[in-house]
Each structure stands twice: as structure tokens, then as C-alpha cells.
Amino acid sequence: MDKIARFPDLEGASVLITGGGTGIGACLTSGFIRQGARVAFIDIADRASRDLCRQIEEETGREPLFLHADLRDVVALREAARKAEIENGPVSVLVNNAALDTRHTIEEVTPEFWEDNQAINLRHQFFAVQAVVPKMKEARKGSIVNFTSTAFMINGGGYPSYAAAKAGVVGLTKGLAGALGPFGIRVNAIAPGWVLTERQRALWVTKEGLQAHIDRQCLKEEIQPEDMVGPCLFLASSASRMMTAQTMIVDAGTV
Ligand SMILES: NC(=O)C1=CN([C@@H]2O[C@H](COP(=O)(O)OP(=O)(O)OC[C@H]3O[C@@H](n4cnc5c(N)ncnc54)[C@H](O)[C@@H]3O)[C@@H](O)[C@H]2O)C=CC1
Numbered sequence: 001m002d003k004i005a006r007f008p009d010l011e012g013a014s015v016l017i018t019g020g021g022t023g024i025g026a027c028l029t030s031g032f033i034r035q036g037a038r039v040a041f042i043d044i045a046d047r048a049s050r051d052l053c054r055q056i057e058e059e060t061g062r063e064p065l066f067l068h069a070d071l072r073d074v075v076a077l078r079e080a081a082r083k084a085e086i087e088n089g090p091v092s093v094l095v096n097n098a099a100l101d102t103r104h105t106i107e108e109v110t111p112e113f114w115e116d117n118q119a120i121n122l123r124h125q126f127f128a129v130q131a132v133v134p135k136m137k138e139a140r141k142g143s144i145v146n147f148t149s150t151a152f153m154i155n156g157g158g159y160p161s162y163a164a165a166k167a168g169v170v171g172l173t174k175g176l177a178g179a180l181g182p183f184g185i186r187v188n189a190i191a192p193g194w195v196l197t198e199r200q201r202a203l204w205v206t207k208e209g210l211q212a213h214i215d216r217q218c219l220k221e222e223i224q225p226e227d228m229v230g231p232c233l234f235l236a237s238s239a240s241r242m243m244t245a246q247t248m249i250v251d252a253g254t255v
């Protein structure tokens with residue numbers, strides 16, 4: 001990850017990442033720390049998040065702030081965001097990364113499943129923005145990066161509620177960009193392709209399925225979690241100062 005470009009304006013920036021404890025989020029947490037940012041992340045995975053903090057501290061001498069919370073609980077989310085601001089100062093970069101891509105069929109979805117699925121995959125992103133925007137408005141600057149997915153773009157059929165939420169993230173991104181642009185606050189999205197995290201390999205990957213997916217990619221390589229760090233740093237930094245309301249697709253050119 002040390003090969004990634006340096007974005008000088010991220011040095012000292014107060015960065016808040018949702019779901020920054022494992023998977024792509026863990027790489028984002030590490031990547032922003034290596035830019036010299038003051039990083040806080042909210043996650044429900046307690047042990048893994050604490051292990052990540054220890055590992056990053058050993059590797060870099062700097063430790064991110066882990067805030068344990070269930071992001072489906074808006075009160076807990078707000079409290080965690082408040083703690084991040086107290087510890088690191090007003091948040092200037094928010095990365096909405098947390099999600100849950102549980103597979104489900106149309107038949108098995110209940111109203112409770114739907115609400116719970118939307119609460120983590122879409123709703124939490126809005127309330128995380130609501131929590132940090134007042135200070136961004138005061139500063140008249142800020143960058144928000146929302147993680148969507150190509151899953152709905154390629155008509156993935158294994159998770160209709162998740163696909164709806166991820167499509168909603170694009171609409172949310174564009175709506176927030178319109179509302180917040182006059183305050184100098186940018187809002188963009190990143191749409192990863194299939195990113196081979198440990199969890200993906202453990203839960204969803206089969207040799208045949210992965211090969212079939214890679215056959216659809218222009219770049220015939222597995223996409224790694226670390227491959228999301230550079231695009232996210234770019235959208236977070238002033239290097240993308242005139243980009244907002246956009247969705248950056250990072251999928252190795254999947255057709
Ligand atoms: N891995 C992939 O193939 C792809 C991932 N994405 C998106 O990228 C982002 C990261 O993906 P992954 O790292 O694969 O996800 P993941 O499921 O492996 O990690 C998500 C993180 O959010 C945390 N989290 C989940 N529910 C939570 C809750 N209720 N409260 C607090 N924390 C919670 C988890 O503990 C975990 O650390 C997600 O937004 C996902 O939709 C998009 C396309 C493909």
C-alpha cells in the first residue's frame with residue numbers, strides 16, 4: 001500500500017470511515033492512516049477491529065480510533081460520530097463503506113429482513129452524512145465517499161434488497177451532491193467490481209464462479225481490497241476538487 005500516491009491535503013485531515021474494521025474498510029483505514037490522516041472508524045466487529053488497530057499501530061506507529069457501534073442504530077451512529085469529532089476534530093472526509101451483502105431469494109424476504117438490510121446498506125449512509133455535515137458546512141468544505149456496487153449494474157440476482165440499496169446509494173450521492181455543493185462539500189460514490197476479501201472468499205467464491213466473473217473483466221486479474229484505496233483517497237482529496245455527484249466504477253472493466 002506504500003506504493004500509493006501521496007495526497008498532501010489528507011495529512012492531518014479528520015477522516016471517519018464506516019465499517020473500517022475489516023475487508024475493504026480495513027484497507028481504507030490503513031490507507032488513510034498512511035496519508036497522515038487522523039482516522040476514526042465505526043464497526044460492529046469488535047475483535048477484528050481491535051486487531052486491526054494494533055496491526056496498524058505496529059506498522060506505522062499511529063493508531064486509528066475504533067468506535068464500536070451498530071450502524072443500524074442511528075442514536076449509536078450519532079454518538080460514535082460525535083466521539084470521532086471530539087478525538088480527531090471536525091470530520092472533513094466521510095467514507096460510507098459498511099454494508100452486508102447477505103444472499104437472499106425473493107421468497108424468503110420478510111418486511112423485517114428488508115428493513116434491516118436497508119438500514120445497513122443504505123440508511124446508515126444518510127445518517128452518517130447528517131451527523132458530520134454541520135461541521136463541514138461551517139468549514140465550507142468536505143468530501144463524502146459512498147460505497148455502492150456494480151452488483152446492481154450487472155443485474156446480480158442473488159440479493160435483490162442489497163441491489164436496491166446499492167442503487168439507492170447512487171441516488172443518495174447525487175441528491176446529497178446537489179444539496180451540499182453550495183457549501184463546498186463534495187459527494188461521490190465508488191462502485192467496486194467483485195473484490196476478493198477474505199469474507200468473500202469464505203462465503204461466496206467458487207472456483208468456477210470466480211473464473212466466470214474474471215472472464216467478464218477486461219483486466220483478467222482478481223480485484224484486491226487494496227485496489228479500492230487509491231480511488232478513495234483520490235475522491236477524498238483536493239486532487240478531485242471539481243468532481244462531485246459522480247460514481248467511479250472500479251471493476252477491471254467488467255462487461
Ligand atoms: N467485496 C466486494 O466484492 C464488493 C464490495 N462492495 C462494497 O464495498 C464496501 C465494502 O465491502 P466489503 O469489504 O466486501 O464488505 P464486508 O461485509 O466484508 O465489510 C463491511 C464492514 O462493515 C461492517 N459492518 C457490517 N454491518 C455493520 C453494522 N450493522 N454496524 C457496524 N458495522 C457493520 C463489517 O463488520 C465490516 O467490517 C461495501 O459497501 C460493499 O457493498 C461493492 C462491490 C463489491
Ligand SMILES: O=C1OC[C@@H](O)[C@H](O)[C@H]1O
Nearest residue numbers: 101149150151193194204
Ligand atoms: O457488491 C457485491 O458485488 C459482487 C458480489 O459478489 C459481492 O458479494 C457483493 O458484495
